Amino acid sequence: MPDDLFLIDGNSLAYRAFFALPESIATSTGFPTNAIFGFASMLVKIMTEHGQKPTVVVWDAGHSGRKEVYPDYKAQRTSRPSLLKQQWPHLEEIVDAFGYANVRVEGFEADDVIASIAEKARHAEPPVPVTIVTGDRDAFQLIDDDGLVTIMATARGITDTKSYDRQAVIDRYGIPPELIPDFYGLKGDTSDNIPGVPGIGDKTAATLLQQFGDLETVLASIDEISGAKRKENLTNHAQDARISRDLARMNRQVEVDLDPTEAAAREPDRSRLREVFREFELRDPLRRLEEALGSSEEAAPAAPTESQVGAVVREATLEDVTALPAGAEVAIAVHAPEVAEGELFAAEPTWRFGVFPTADDARDVLVGEAARPEDLVAALGDRPVVAHDAKELGLVPPGLALDTMLAAYLLEPARRGYPFAELCEERGFGTAVEDPAGAAAVLCAALAGWQREQLADRGLQGLMDEIELPLVDVLRAMEVAGVKLDKPRLAAIRERVHDEIVALEREVWELAGEEFVLGSPQQLGQILFEKLGLSRKRRGKTGFSTDARVLQAIRDEHPVVPKIERWRELNQLAKTYLDVLPNLTDEESRIHTTFLQAVAQTGRLSSTNPNMQNVPVRTELGREIRGCFEAAEGMVLLSADYEQVELRVLAHAAGEQVLKDIFLRGEDVHTATASQVFGKPAEELTPMDRSKAKMINYGIVYGLSDYGLADRLNIPREEAKEFIDTYLERFPAVHAFMTGTIEQATDQGHVTTLYGRRRQIPELKARNYQVRTLGERLAVNTVIQGTAADVIKLAMIGAHRALREEGLTTRLILQIHDELLFEGPPEEMDRVRELAIREMVAPWPHDPPMAVAPGVGTTWLDAK
Incomplete structure (x- = not known):
């Protein structure tokens, strides 16, 4: 028997890929690739699982006369989405590179062309087995009794497939493949705007066909069917059912210039495939493709066009x-x-x-x-x-x-x-x-x-030469220096915290009336919302959410909630720091974190083993942990922290004079903002007013929505929206900056910081509203946070260089968000304080200027 012929419904596969994968998938230049990625991944899957097979990808080239039969056929479909439209011309190029044939017959849909090729293959001499790859279930009608035609149907996502033969269709629908058109005649198909009969869905359609045999028999037996409404609909829509059946029935007589018996598996153009996959940055599909081609004895050798x-x-x-x-x-x-095993010291x-x-x-x-x-x-x-x-x-x-x-x-x-x-x-x-x-x-x-x-x-060479490359030596020096840990002090805190964790667990069990795993969101949700009947706020994937914001919102409803919050805080700090830090020290009790320079899309640094960026400072216990980081004997620590660096960047980037003036006058920005937003003099503001203003200030930078603000402040969404609207009225230049940034990013596909750092924002062109608004938040935040990240990197470079040039023994040992931590002898601290302020302010020659708050102490907490 000849080799299997694979027939792929190109339109079905491309659309399924586009809608199954996030629209944010794009190249480093911002070109959308979600459809290309999914389409290529499916072709790789077929090659990986089935080897080199004769393969034809069929494309739509008309409506096969169905519009003449039923003018509303597919009338609900909008024009091809713009992101898909950009990718469409490249799909056939991928098919060509795989060595597959692209086929279209003018005036006909792909499924009719596929049906006609399959029919020719079945009746060829000898018969040619056919595997049809499609996401359309109406193609099940093409499955034959002899097992020559099978369907590889795409399911969830794009590469998740299931194969159907005759028995699999019967198992799923209760009817054989030949009744699939009748099935669609009764139930219709919303995706193609095929009407069917109102009130009849999959289950009812299948039951009627099982009972009566085919559509015509169903329509001739209406008197025997139960349900007055169903009888009425079948009577009134009998002609719609017949039209729907005919629309769903595939035409197997399309003239196609393709002989299934002569189709042969062509070798893929490996060089062209690599070129296409690299052009669209399809890394994972390329890896799987190379594995598939490399394992084939008949795989073509690497082409000489590769860059050797x-x-x-x-x-x-x-x-x-x-x-x-x-x-x-x-x-x-x-x-x-x-080094061979056992020869480590040889x-x-x-x-x-x-x-x-x-x-x-x-x-x-x-x-x-x-x-x-x-x-x-x-x-x-x-x-x-x-x-x-x-x-x-x-x-x-x-x-x-x-x-x-x-x-x-x-x-x-x-x-x-x-x-x-x-x-x-x-x-x-x-x-x-x-x-x-x-x-x-x-x-x-x-x-x-x-x-x-x-x-x-x-335009990134300057960023490389002036910031990223000089920073490498600074980070390495910081990693080598490390920071000293007071292990006995930490051990005492750890013992006390673990005792409290155990006690809290018992108290929670007592209040809940039973023992359960506090760390299990599912078990906690069952206790809080089902057993204790507390307010349910947000539903998650596995039940109602029990995250920190939910617990904060229901804190006053039951005494068990504050204890759970405290247990979580202590347990997290214990697992992250108290239990871990002592194991990460060297012989001098110093911890050497690793700084990660190439992770955050905004340009911010991060660190690992341990993550020093997240050492807490807002809680009492968090401050105690900070107090365990100390200066070496005879040394002190100097902490130099930017004051509201991102808000100062915002004031400059937006050209917001009102915000600039607040900083230039040296006022507390959150209090001054509260006065602007709430229309009160500073002396009449409440602590809650300032907290709201602070949340709005930083919420603007981080793209906080009215929903997010309401959630964080536990206030009605309408009130949160009013706060944000009032803020933007008082600071109109900020509003204009946000709008302009989003518009420019949407047009160009990317944003840049004031120092030229670039980030693609493909989410801005998504059809999904939530994805698009995420893109808007990312656009604004990247400009502000990314610029702030560049500023502090320049400050680190300047401070590190100045310490060396001035012959000081003080070292820069940590960077934590907007803070630099130095270690050195007490007698140098006056000079280091002056040096730190000078170098941290120097990269920002703008209004409002940067402000730095230095502090000195024997521990990180004291210096802070």
Whole structure:
């Protein structure tokens, strides 16, 4: 028997992909790709699971005369969504690259063309088995008795499929495939605007056909059918039912210039596939595609159009590296030593290095061994160096000219990660160099060359040179320095907290009248809302929500709620800090967090092991934990914190003079805002007035909606909306800035900070209102928060440099949001205080100016 012929309904697959996947899926340049991603993923799935098969993708090219039969056929369908319209021309290119055929017959829908090809295949000599891939269930009518035609129906999402033969259709609907048109004649089809009979759905239609046999028999047996309304509808809409059946019945006689017996599996154009997949940044589908093609004995070899970077391997020593021409840029890579199991201490491990000049005429790549990566960096001196994730070298090259990880981050800040091999594969860079470190150095040079072009095209080179690259050395120095932990003090707090956790758990059980798992939202919800009957606020995926805002809203309804809130606070702090921090210290009781420079899309830094950005400060226990971070013996800590940095950025970016004047007068911005919004003098304001104003101030920056504000302040939504509207009336330039930012981002597809950092906002073009409003919030927030992030990065660079230039022993050891933490001898603190203020203010030559609040103490808490 001939190989299976796959017939794919292109329109069905493309539309299903578009509507199943988030519209925010886009390339780093903002081009939408959700339909392309889903469509390509399905083709990869077919190839992965079924191998190379003769495959035809069929497209709509008319209505097959159905409009003449029923003018309202598909009349409810709007024009193709604009985001899908942009992607549509590229779908056939993908099909071609797979080696599949694109087929359309003018005047006919894809399903009729598919039906006709399937019919020819069934009656061919010998018969050709057919698998039809579609999301339309009316195609079940094409399944035959002999098992020659089966349906691969897309289900949830896009690559979740189920195969149907004759028995599977009977099992699902209770009727055989040949009655599917009659089934649709009775129930109709809203997606195609096929009317059917009012009041008859899937279950009733199937029951009637099981009882009477086919549509005509059903209509001839109306007197035997129960239900007066059903009889009436069948009588009055008998002709609609017949028309609906005929609309649903597929035409198997379309003339198609395709011989199923001659269709053969064509080899995919691997080079073109890679090119298309890389163009649209289809990383995961490309990985799965490469696996599928690589495992096939008949897979075509890599095409010569791939970017192969040539080089001659030359074994070298560190002395040879030192002897390279001064000033010549080199790309470097190091590979960790491979130590066999059980031989960890058998010999001194060595690192393999590769050094490759980036000049176009370079041919030699130097490879050798070093005891440590730092030794290679030292041998390079101050030469311009290109590396991937240079901070991980231990010693940052003083001449760092480009970091390919950071360049990838600036170009694609929404990406999940930046693995070097993946970045090179996506661009099609390859090399015949077999030495791993040498090959990595060669590829690093190629990747850097491409990235430089992209950085220049998008105006990001200045951001790279002035902020991101200089910051690498600062972060590494901070990681090495670490911060000292008072372990005995923390241990005492831990013991007390665990005792309180146990006591709280018992008290909660007593108030609830039974024992349950406090950490289980489902069990907690059952206790609060079913057993105790407390107010239900928001429904989640597994029941009514028990999150922090819900508990805050019902706090006064039962004494168990405050105890649960306290238990949660203590339990979280214990798991995150009290139980963990002592295990992360070195022999000097210092903690060395790792700063992550390429994670947040706004440009903000984060940290891990431990996450120092989230060490709490607002609660009493949180402050106690901060008090456990201390200065080394004989030293003190200086904390320098920006005052309302984001609101000052907002005032400048919006050109809001009223807000500028508040800062220039040195007033408390939240009190002054409350006076503006509530129309009261400062002395008449209540603490709640100021709290509301503070929430509105930061809510504007973070895109807080009236719903979100109402939820946080536990006030009616109407009142929250009135607060926001009044705020925007009092600060009209802020309103204009927000509106203008959203309009510009919608038009351009991205926003930029005042320092040129760029972020794509594809959500702004989504049809879904909630996704679109999320995009609006992201657009405004990114400009403000991203600019603030750039400011503090520049401040870190300036402070670190100034400490060295002035010969001080004080070190910058932490950055936490808007705060810098220094450690040094007490006698230097007057100079450090002046230096910190000067360097933190310097990056912002605008009105209103930045303000910095410094403090000194032996612990982080005291300094804060």
